[in-house]
Amino acid sequence: xxxxxxxxxxxxxxxxLHGSPHYTPSANVRKMQQDLALLPLWxxxxxxxxxxxxEAPPGFILxxxxxxxxxxxILPLKHAVEKGPALPHMAATPWGLSPQSIHLYKRLxxxxxxxIDIPEWNEEYRTLTGRQTAxxxxxxxxxxxxxxxxPPAPLFFTQPETIEAWISRHPGRFVIxxxxxxxxxxxLWLDKNELTAKDKAxxxxxxxxxxxxxxxxxxxKQTDFALEFHLDKLRNIRFEGLSVFTTSERGSYKENILKSxxxxxxxxxxxxxxxxxxxxxxxxxxxxxxxxxxxYTGYIGVDMLLYETPEKKLAIHPCIEINMxxxxxxxxxxxxKKYIHPDAEGICTIAFEKNPSAxxxxxxxxxxxxxxxxxxxxxxxxxxxxxxxxxNTNYIAYLVVR
Numbered sequence: 010x011x012x013x014x015x016x017x018x019x020x021x022x023x024x025x026l027h028g029s030p031h032y033t034p035s036a037n038v039r040k041m042q043q044d045l046a047l048l049p050l051w052x053x054x055x056x057x058x059x060x061x062x063x064e065a066p067p068g069f070i071l072x073x074x075x076x077x078x079x080x081x082x083i084l085p086l087k088h089a090v091e092k093g094p095a096l097p098h099m100a101a102t103p104w105g106l107s108p109q110s111i112h113l114y115k116r117l118x119x120x121x122x123x124x125i126d127i128p129e130w131n132e133e134y135r136t137l138t139g140r141q142t143a144x145x146x147x148x149x150x151x152x153x154x155x156x157x158x159x160p161p162a163p164l165f166f167t168q169p170e171t172i173e174a175w176i177s178r179h180p181g182r183f184v185i186x187x188x189x190x191x192x193x194x195x196x197l198w199l200d201k202n203e204l205t206a207k208d209k210a211x212x213x214x215x216x217x218x219x220x221x222x223x224x225x226x227x228x229x230k231q232t233d234f235a236l237e238f239h240l241d242k243l244r245n246i247r248f249e250g251l252s253v254f255t256t257s258e259r260g261s262y263k264e265n266i267l268k269s270x271x272x273x274x275x276x277x278x279x280x281x282x283x284x285x286x287x288x289x290x291x292x293x294x295x296x297x298x299x300x301x302x303x304x305y306t307g308y309i310g311v312d313m314l315l316y317e318t319p320e321k322k323l324a325i326h327p328c329i330e331i332n333m334x335x336x337x338x339x340x341x342x343x344x345x346k347k348y349i350h351p352d353a354e355g356i357c358t359i360a361f362e363k364n365p366s367a368x369x370x371x372x373x374x375x376x377x378x379x380x381x382x383x384x385x386x387x388x389x390x391x392x393x394x395x396x397x398x399x400x401n402t403n404y405i406a407y408l409v410v411r
Contacts (some may be wrong), residue, residue: 013102014084014125015049016060016113017042021105021334025138026189026219030112044404045359047083047396049104052335052343055080058099060117062086069397076386077348093122101127105334106134106307133304138333139188140223141165146296146311147328153292157285160316160326163223169213172224176202182227184260185212187219191332193261198227230256231323232315234277235338236293240309244302246294250346251277252310252338264358265341267410269351280315280323289313289327301333310336344408350387355410357395365402372398372405379409 018024020038034042046061047069053059058081065083073079089096103110111130117123136142144163151159163186166172176183180202187195197211204212215222233256237249253266253273266273278286293311301309312330315323341357349355362368372394379392388410395406 011098011100011126013053013057014060014099014114015053015057016101016103016110017046017048018104018107018110019045021103021107021110022138022189022191024107024109025105025135028108028135030108032109041359041361041404044402045396045406048340048406049335050079050081050083051348051395052340053079053081057102058082058084058096060084060086060089066397066399073393074381074383074388076383077388089117089123090121094124096123098124099126101125103334106130106305128306131304134333137301137305140186140330141188142300143328143331144223146293146300146331149296149300150289150292150327153296154288157288158318158324160226160228163225165221165223167216167221169209169216172212172222173204173209175224176204178202183224184227185215186223186225187215188221188223189219191330193256193259196260198259228314228316228326229318230314230316231280232277233312234273234315235310235312235332235336236290237336237339237342238294238297238309238311240298240302240306242306244298246298246302248290248294249308249339250342252336252341253277254338254341262337262359264356265337267341267345267349267353267355267357267408269345270342272354277315281325285325289325293327297331305333307333308335308339309333310338348388349408349410350384350389353387353389353410355408357406357408359404359406361404363403365400368402368405369398369400372402372407375407375409 019041020034024032024034043063047059047065049059061083064085070078101114106128108130111127114125114127118125118127148162183199185197185199197208212222232253234251234253237252239247239249251270251273255263257263297309297311310332311328314326314329316326318324337359344357375392381391381393382389390410392409393407395408398405
């Protein structure tokens, strides 16, 4: 197989919504992309390349313990321009497929003479990325498993007055979501069926920006998890692994759990039963293949939820969100399989700190208090930053293993 040319472009859902190859993401998204540009090092395969828009600090790779150092080449954009045709034939592999990321790869190919296989943008991707498609998949999973009780599917609204009237007639806790968002962004939580002036302004603004919103019951969450898949050009779907992660009370992403899949699965199955979990996994894979197969090639993460029912029983919501891209869950799976000792447990996360000096002090303290320990050429314990940290860093990706 030819090597992949990875490129980290977070927040690609908003770029897909706008549809322009020249769309400029918000300042915080651009800063995140800059600070975490080397994150693909940890999910890339041996011999792959990671494209960065700036120069990578020369000492970062050497700071990684040699036994777990990724065998991946960092390719700053400047070097790609200089080396051009001398680079090997590669496959374009962004974090998320968007008109903007495809445009960047085409510049490398057409202006700088790199040999790159680049997927063509298809407007179908815009539809597939939105929550309406995830909701449609959820309904199909529900229909295929009539013996299992699931929560109601999301309802979609395009007029503020219509949703305001609906909310006034339905008591309970609900969450409103924008169609193009992820990782706990674009959410409005409602604890009662009365909207404040701030709620109404949020709803109107969301509809104006994205054309609509969805509303669904707010469940009593116990565990966030996801099933990660890969679809190939022949519509074959491969299960990549199970990821378990934590979020805040309001749904914002916090961290992924680093633990063997057997242990993660045992904890979920003990709550729901092996047969129920197996059926949901099978029907989810079938649904993803039927809906996305033939249109999209790449990774897909299906976020799920273990929640407590009103009857105090544990149940699974099989399709909270679908991410048509690489995810932190996929990153955690690759990290654990390739670099972490199978008996170890820990977390990996992305965090933001407004004050770069405070973040740098945190990084230095963690390095000192939790130095890496290697056992059998695997990371056994300690702290490791997955991307460089310096005096200008606001976003950090790191792992802590016990």
